[in-house]
Amino acid sequence: MYDVTISGAGPAGALCGSIIAKAGYNVIIFDKAKLPWRKPCGGGVPEHVYSEGLLNYDELKRANIIEKDTKDMYLRSNTGKELIVETPGETVVDRKIFDQYLRDKALDAGAIIQDQKTVIDIVRDDNDYINGVKIKDSSGVKEINSNIVIAADGVGSKIVVKAGLRKKWTQDDYAICSVALIEGYIESEPLSNSMQLFIDDNIAPNSYAWLFPMRDNKANIGVGIWKKSKKRAMDYLMKLTQQPFFKKKIDEKKFKIFWKSSYPIPIQGVKGRTYGDGVMGIGDSMGFVAPIIGEGIFSALLTGKLAAQSAIKALKIGDYSKKILKEYQRNWAKFGLKEGYNFQKMMRDMMVDNIDENFNKLIDWALENEENRKLIGEMFVSGTSLVGNIPSELISKITKELLPRIKSK
Ligand SMILES: Cc1cc2nc3c(=O)[nH]c(=O)nc-3n(C[C@H](O)[C@H](O)[C@H](O)COP(=O)(O)OP(=O)(O)OC[C@H]3O[C@@H](n4cnc5c(N)ncnc54)[C@H](O)[C@@H]3O)c2cc1C
Incomplete structure (x- = not known):
């Protein structure tokens, strides 16, 4: 019996596992890939990963991780x-090197990582609490039990659907x-x-x-x-x-x-509830990705860290109910992620209607003055608009000035 099982050893799962293991709990992380693998990605790691203290820039630099x-x-x-x-x-x-760096830190902290093991299902106890997963490898299917299960298995996660956290994605x-x-x-x-x-x-x-x-x-x-x-x-x-x-x-x-x-x-933001009895969903598995730019490494690490903190709290008191794990959702909500995603979605959906023409209008507007240029920067780079709440000037200037232009034919 483990304290925590994590499905997926990408940035979300690896950071989450290392924080929980560092606190002295036993954690096992399964990944379906043969590790190390290179997750297809642009590899752009935003500055707020460092300024929010999720990773240490100097350490990554010294380890030669930054390309x-x-x-x-x-x-x-x-x-x-x-x-x-x-x-x-x-x-x-390079994600092949970056992800392995995070996994090495989890291993150093005492987490167990097993690759080429696909998590195919969740297991529930008599009270309907999730208390384990089913994994499949070349030797067959096995059941692994733990007090808490954390889904960090990316966009294709099946267990978040089976756990009732979100519906299956549509196209x-x-x-x-x-x-x-x-x-x-x-x-x-x-x-x-x-x-x-x-x-x-x-x-x-x-x-x-x-x-x-x-x-x-x-x-x-x-x-x-x-x-x-x-x-x-x-x-x-x-x-x-x-x-x-x-x-x-x-x-x-x-x-x-x-x-x-x-x-x-x-690219539609977080859908559903990110916690349940004995379970939490982090990173891409729950849709934590900025809808315009597709940036998700920051939120994978952030939700990995916040879920780890809530898991540690639950393990300390021996209560893994959704009442306790709800704290995780409250904590990530404080970062304004949902508001940021909704704003970006609204902008994007308006733009894609006629993306080439609208994007040219957007550049013209941005080039009119320094303030406009900065606002567009914030929208695309997503840093300020997602860390903390979106600045109200950003919303009001864009909605009052830019959107009417985009809407006009
Ligand atoms: C092409 C592309 C470009 C991108 N570019 C950027 C970028 O430049 N910057 C940025 O911030 N974001 C980018 N993103 C988004 C970013 O890659 C993700 O947001 C981020 O990797 C999410 O981390 P994660 O740990 O939640 O999931 P992932 O990184 O997807 O990791 C999930 C892990 O779970 C494993 N897994 C999957 N299913 C199972 C299973 N059933 N059982 C066990 N293990 C399983 C996988 O093998 C994987 O190792 C890009 C995405 C794509 C597709």
């Missing part, structure tokens, strides 16, 4: 309109992203320290494409597609690499895709 420190975000429309907004300093990581609840790591990126190009986003319905339908710089002339490139799609996301990614503006960023002789993959990302 690139960036200073701003560059946005480009389909007609070539450009906007640069300063960021508090986003870092870029509109997620976008499909394709991502590639490339060599041959020209590090001396003017934007070599910028997170770069390209908004063009022909390249990334209803979403965006990106280039995030890495070290040694490498970069992470990707596209998202949402709702309509004539082709697969990977076909769109290949289309991105053929664009003249993209070709200027690479040395064609050295250009090589050395890894690529596709993966869904939940």
Whole structure:
């Protein structure tokens, strides 16, 4: 019998497991992948991961985990309109290395991690409390019992549905992203320290494409597609690499895709309840992802930490009921995540109606003055709007000035 079972050893599960193990409780984390694996991701780790104390920047730097420190975000429309907004300093990581760093910390703290074990179901006790999981591996199906189960198994989590925390996603609840790591990126190009986003319905339908710089002339490139799609996301990614503006960023002789993959990302915000008797859901499993930009590493780590704190409290008093675990939901709500997601969803849904034209209008508005530019920065970078409550000036200026322009034909 374990104190806590965690399904999924990504950022949410690994950080959560390390905090609980550090407090002296026995934790087992299962992951279906053969570890270490590289979760398909842009690898953009926002500054508020560090300023909120979720990870220690200096430690990551010393451990050589940070591929690139960036200073701003560059946005480009389909007609070539450009906007640069300063960021508090986003870092870029390789998820294969970053996730393993987090798992190593969990192991150091005393957590057990077992890979190639898929959590396929939850187990309930006579009082209907969740008190374990069923795992499947090459030797068959086994039942593992624990006082608390934490779902950290990402967008495809089945146990959050079985536990009654949320409904199954519908197709509109997620976008499909394709991502590639490339060599041959020209590090001396003017934007070599910028997170770069390209908004063009022909390249990334209803979403965006990106280039995030890495070290040694490498970069992470990707596209998202949402709702309509004539082709697969990977076909769109290949289309991105053929664009003249993209070709200027690479040395064609050295250009090589050395890894690529596709993966869904939940983009409708948190749906359902994130706790129940003996159970909590964290990270992507519950939809903790910013709906415009698709950033979810911050909230995976944040919810991992907050769920760990609530689990420790419950373990101390021996009460794993939803009455006690509800504290987890109250605590993440204080960060204004729901309000931030709702605001971003409203903006995004208005934009995707006619994304190319609307995005050009948005850039024009942002370029009118410094204040507008900063507000757009906050909306895209998501930092301030998601940590704490959204600044009311942001909402009122955008709703009074920008939205009417977007709505006007
Ligand atoms: C292409 C793409 C680009 C992205 N880019 C960014 C970005 O640049 N910045 C950012 O902040 N966010 C980005 N995101 C979102 C980010 O990847 C996620 O929000 C983040 O990884 C969530 O962490 P997590 O631990 O909740 O889930 P995950 O990282 O998905 O980890 C879940 C873990 O659970 C395991 N698992 C799954 N099912 C089971 C099971 N049944 N049993 C056991 N284990 C299981 C998986 O193998 C995995 O290791 C991107 C997402 C995608 C798809």
